Amino acid sequence: MKWQKEFVVNGRKYIFDGMSVSIITDEISTLRQNLSYKVPNSQRSSTLKTLCLVLNNSCNLCCKYCFANNGMYNKPNEFMTFETAKKSIDFLIKTVREYKKEKITISFFGGEPLLSFKLIENCVSYIESFKNINCKYMITTNGTLLTPEIVQYFQKYNFDTMISIDGNKKLHDYCRKFNSGCGSYDKVVRGINLFNKKDILNARVTISNHNSEIHTYIEDILELGIKRITFAVDYNISSYSFNLYIKSLKKLIDKYYDDIMQGKYYEITNFSNIIISLALHQRKLTFCNAGISYLTVSADGKYYMCPRFVGNNDFAFFDVEESDKAKGKMEAFKKNLLNNPGERNLKCKNCVYVFICGGMCYHHAIASGKNIFENVPRECYQRMVMFEGIIKMICKIPVKNRRKLLLFYITLWNSVKGGIDYV
Ligand code: SF4
Numbered sequence: 001m002k003w004q005k006e007f008v009v010n011g012r013k014y015i016f017d018g019m020s021v022s023i024i025t026d027e028i029s030t031l032r033q034n035l036s037y038k039v040p041n042s043q044r045s046s047t048l049k050t051l052c053l054v055l056n057n058s059c060n061l062c063c064k065y066c067f068a069n070n071g072m073y074n075k076p077n078e079f080m081t082f083e084t085a086k087k088s089i090d091f092l093i094k095t096v097r098e099y100k101k102e103k104i105t106i107s108f109f110g111g112e113p114l115l116s117f118k119l120i121e122n123c124v125s126y127i128e129s130f131k132n133i134n135c136k137y138m139i140t141t142n143g144t145l146l147t148p149e150i151v152q153y154f155q156k157y158n159f160d161t162m163i164s165i166d167g168n169k170k171l172h173d174y175c176r177k178f179n180s181g182c183g184s185y186d187k188v189v190r191g192i193n194l195f196n197k198k199d200i201l202n203a204r205v206t207i208s209n210h211n212s213e214i215h216t217y218i219e220d221i222l223e224l225g226i227k228r229i230t231f232a233v234d235y236n237i238s239s240y241s242f243n244l245y246i247k248s249l250k251k252l253i254d255k256y257y258d259d260i261m262q263g264k265y266y267e268i269t270n271f272s273n274i275i276i277s278l279a280l281h282q283r284k285l286t287f288c289n290a291g292i293s294y295l296t297v298s299a300d301g302k303y304y305m306c307p308r309f310v311g312n313n314d315f316a317f318f319d320v321e322e323s324d325k326a327k328g329k330m331e332a333f334k335k336n337l338l339n340n341p342g343e344r345n346l347k348c349k350n351c352v353y354v355f356i357c358g359g360m361c362y363h364h365a366i367a368s369g370k371n372i373f374e375n376v377p378r379e380c381y382q383r384m385v386m387f388e389g390i391i392k393m394i395c396k397i398p399v400k401n402r403r404k405l406l407l408f409y410i411t412l413w414n415s416v417k418g419g420i421d422y423v
């Protein structure tokens with residue numbers, strides 16, 4: 001296996017070293033030398049610390065690509081009770097205390113979680129009543145039900161607030177409609193404009209057949225005052241749109257570079273994850289932390305790796321009533337993932353990017369009819385394009401601009417309670 005890859009950027013030779021997750025050159029040995037002392041320790045936890053609560057199986061939108069079948073997970077209109085939420089929170093707190101830790105993250109999800117706002121308030125009050133527990137709150141919402149009171153509440157608790165927005169008005173309205181058939185853009189923008197602290201917002205873009213050229217509309221999202229953007233490609237995107245997306249991704253990286261050089265800073269989390277790994281020489285053993293430090297509880301009280309698996313009994317770990325079985329099941333899963341590299345597919349094992357990537361998304365593999373560790377070639381290809389593009393971009397950026405970029409990220413992350421950590 002060759003653990004190094006050579007790049008020539010502006011006539012200069014750079015080497016990406018996959019083992020140490022670093023860029024080796026004659027004059028800039030690493031990003032870390034300059035920056036790491038200011039970067040918060042974002043090493044992933046190897047024990048449970050985050051619970052995603054699927055508060056309901058209901059949604060007021062009917063988006064074209066929804067993985068949860070209009071938020072219903074094939075079990076329509078189920079709403080989590082406070083009793084279930086409380087048992088899950090107790091389980092999380094008991095577990096972190098066993099490891100003598102006090103930091104937890106609760107992520108509210110749906111359906112549309114704002115249809116259960118009262119439950120959110122009850123969960124937060126309950127968690128805040130614990131001494132020596134420091135909880136960070138996250139929410140993923142379609143943004144259409146935001147009111148001044150809800151926004152004030154999120155700002156009070158510094159909720160890391162992810163709002164789905166699929167481009168400009170025309171694209172978003174096409175992809176994300178109300179059941180009545182009307183587009184939801186105006187309501188979402190009205191909600192975004194209620195925030196004084198826009199730093200706690202993260203725009204989530206789903207790239208599908210209708211909005212594959214992200215470089216053409218990213219500026220429209222930034223103009224809303226949003227400084228953090230995360231994008232993901234719909235598994236069902238056509239080959240034609242996927243190819244357009246790949247071209248657009250390269251143009252987006254060029255635009256990101258130009259903007260950094262002009263002192264215009266914002267975060268694209270897909271890129272910052274790579275940049276931070278390079279800065280800290282972080283070796284990722286898995287693509288995400290689902291099933292290890294992160295679990296999801298469905299509205300009917302079953303634990304899964306992540307929301308994408310909700311309703312798939314093959315991947316239900318245990319029930320909220322039987323959390324005594326939890327530890328053993330999670331340990332077995334973790335052992336399989338982390339201690340058994342033989343399970344990882346050959347392509348990943350032989351990939352120079354494996355420690356910056358972590359391998360395939362388990363759900364993407366399953367949804368593509370493969371086993372949980374198998375490679376999905378198209379997803380893998382887009383990641384390689386991204387790794388290569390970002391590594392080359394970093395090589396081009398002068399050290400002083402890199403420092404400014406990282407300081408910008410850190411300031412942004414500090415606006416969210418408990419900082420940012422991506423699963
Ligand atoms: S998914 Fe692709 S890019 Fe990631 S480690 Fe595997 S082979 Fe490499």
Ligand code: SF4
Nearest residue numbers: 288290306361362363
């Ligand atoms: S990367 Fe895949 S397995 Fe991990 S949380 Fe996301 S959808 Fe789930």
